[in-house]
Amino acid sequence: MPNPVLNERESAFLRTVHQGQIITGTVTEIASFGVTFVDIGGFTAMINIPELSWRPIHHPCDVVAVGQEVTAEILDIDTERGRVSLSLKALQEDPLLDLQKQIGRTVTGPITKVAPIGAFVRIEDAAHGFEGLLPTSELTDGTVETGDILAVKIIEVDLARRRIALALSEHPTNREPAR
Numbered sequence: 001m002p003n004p005v006l007n008e009r010e011s012a013f014l015r016t017v018h019q020g021q022i023i024t025g026t027v028t029e030i031a032s033f034g035v036t037f038v039d040i041g042g043f044t045a046m047i048n049i050p051e052l053s054w055r056p057i058h059h060p061c062d063v064v065a066v067g068q069e070v071t072a073e074i075l076d077i078d079t080e081r082g083r084v085s086l087s088l089k090a091l092q093e094d095p096l097l098d099l100q101k102q103i104g105r106t107v108t109g110p111i112t113k114v115a116p117i118g119a120f121v122r123i124e125d126a127a128h129g130f131e132g133l134l135p136t137s138e139l140t141d142g143t144v145e146t147g148d149i150l151a152v153k154i155i156e157v158d159l160a161r162r163r164i165a166l167a168l169s170e171h172p173t174n175r176e177p178a179r
Contacts, residue, residue: 006079006082009042010042010043010082011079013041013042013043014043014077014079014082014084017040017074017077017084018074018077019074019075019076019077020073020074021073021074022071022072022073022074022091023040023041023045023071023072023073023074023086024040024069024070024071024072025038025039025040025041025045025069025070025072025086026038026039026067026068026069026070027064027065027066027067027068027069027070028044028066029066030059030060030061030064030066034048034049034059034060035047035048035049035060036052036060036064038070038072038086040084040086043084045072045074045083045084045085045086046083046084046085046086047060047064047072047085047086047087047088048085050089051075051085051086051087051088051089051090052064052088052089053088053089053092053128054089054092054094054095054096055095055128055129055130056128056130056131057128062128063088064088070088071088071091072086072087072088072090072091073086073087073090073091074086075087075090094159095130096130096157096159096162096164097159099123099130099154099157099164100157100159102154102157103154103155103156103157104153104154104155105153105154106151106152106153106169106170107123107124107151107152107153107154108149108150108151108152109121109122109123109124109125109129109149109150109152110122110146110147110148110149110150111144111145111146111147111148111149111150112131112146113131113146114144114145114146116136117133117135117136118133118134118135118136118137118138118139119133119134119139119144119150120132120133120134121133121134121150121152121166123152123154123164123166130164131164132152132154132163132164132165132166133163133164133165133166134150134152134166134167134168135165138166138167138168139168140168150168151168151169152166152167152168152169153166153167153168153169154166155167
């Protein structure tokens, strides 16, 4: 039975694509609720925020722009509702795999947030770089502030939970106050 939501051309298009297929399209809209819409040959597909990047982002504009051509993997085809879900990150290697190889390495970064459980430290020199948690138990004098620069050691990278655990490096004198 034909889907009343789709016209014949759209129904025919959905029969030509499959899950796992790599497809190229043009970003046509970035909705206020974060979904990115992509024209894939006359059919509008969507990319949800978690599928845009492995890295933490605040808004789809951090990764894509209207008019940009993107290549993505088809995650799901819902013929009943006339929807195709895409993923950009499925075509990229998870950068946490590289960080996992750096366990034990000391890095220097700014504190981005202080919480009751500890301080979050950006461990990559990039606006959307990964952050790790330095637990309160590591903060011996407890006088850190957002913006302070700390030398920390990567002690664990949990791929499943997307978490990075940190410890103060052996040289806590490397701490610099926020500017």
